[in-house]
Amino acid sequence: MFSFLDMVNHYLGYFNINVTLKSRIYTVLGFFGDVYLFYISFRFLQNQMFSKGVPILLVAIILLYFTICNFFYYFTKKQPWFDISPKIAKLLHIQEHPRETQVQSKMGTTVIADERNVPANGLFDDQHLLPAKIEVSPMQQANIDRLVAQMERQQLFRADYNGMSDRKIYELLKVNSKPIYAIGKGVLLPYFEMQKQGxxxxxxxxxxxxxxxPVGEIKRIGLQSIRSLDLSQVKLYLASVTLVGGPYKQIGRAGVIEAPQDYKLRAMVAYKKL
Known part of the structure; x- marks a missing residue:
């Protein structure tokens, strides 16, 4: 059962799905997973294996509580009276931030509300966008590093952790253990194109x-490898290339520490059937 849920979660990551819709799918899948936990716990209890059945039953009850809260949050506009999320947020000093995007003129970590960062190749329908896997050679990685240095000199982005202090970063890392990158979630590259070579x-x-x-070769689009695609039946367009990765900070033994990492590229490809 859990292998099936993990497989669904894995393949959903390949599709560009609206966040709310994806959250609804996860909520429904979580409900079925919770039902499975109740089934396992009751079977253990029926066989008088209380040391295994009781802990699983308690976990299932806790997960059921959060599943019900998610149903209210993603399927209705009401907030249940038993939702303790606001109290937890207040206890951890977490504030809800307005939806933000990067400033188009700088394409860096400066953010403003309700402004779109338009890629150099224009806008494409989200329903026809797929993530692309880019393979990078050592020489191409050197080209990426050179481009990053040029962009920094042109002040197209600031690798300054959005001006946050180590104390602020530490507080964020305690809530979410994922590394915090110096450039933020990513920087859209000024110019990019895709060329067919053989x-x-x-x-x-x-x-x-x-x-x-040259900064890389596209090896896979969505779930399909380039070799398996019939390019005579579909037209591909490079919709966006975003710079991600680079130096990041995480919690170490003596507080927040910075670790180096190569910059990487995240690409989206638009397709049109011929």
Missing amino acids: SSLMVYCGLNQAEIY
Whole structure:
């Protein structure tokens, strides 16, 4: 049962689905997983294996509580009276932030509300976008690092953890253990294009069209490898290339520590059936 739920969760990550819809799917799947936990616990109790049945039953009850809260949150506009989330948020000093996007002129960590960061290649329908896996060679990684240095000199982004102090970063890491990157969630590259070279799809990026470098090869789009795609039946467009990764901070033994990491690329490809 849990292998099935994990498989569904894995494959949902390949699709560009609305966050609310994806959360509803996870809530429904979580409900079935919780039902399975109740089934296991009752079977243990029927066989008088209380040391195993009681803990699983308690976990199932706790998960059922959160599942019910999620049903209220994602399927209705009401908040249940028994929801303790506001109290937990108040206890941990977590404030709800308005939806923010990166400033288009800087494409960095400065954020403002309700403004879209439009890619250089324009906007595509979300229903026709798929994530692409890019394979990068050592030489192409050097090109990425060179482009990052050029963008920093042009002040297209700031790798300053959005101006947060180590104390603020430490508080965020206590709530969410995921590393916090210096450039934030990602920086849209100024210019990018995709070129077909033989049977390969190469990605080129740069500050502008006159100065571009090969930065990787697209190996997979969605669930399909490039070799399995019939390019005579579908037209592909490179919709966006985002710079991610780089230096990040995490909690160490003596507080917040910074660790190095190579910058990576996250790409989205639009398709059109011919």
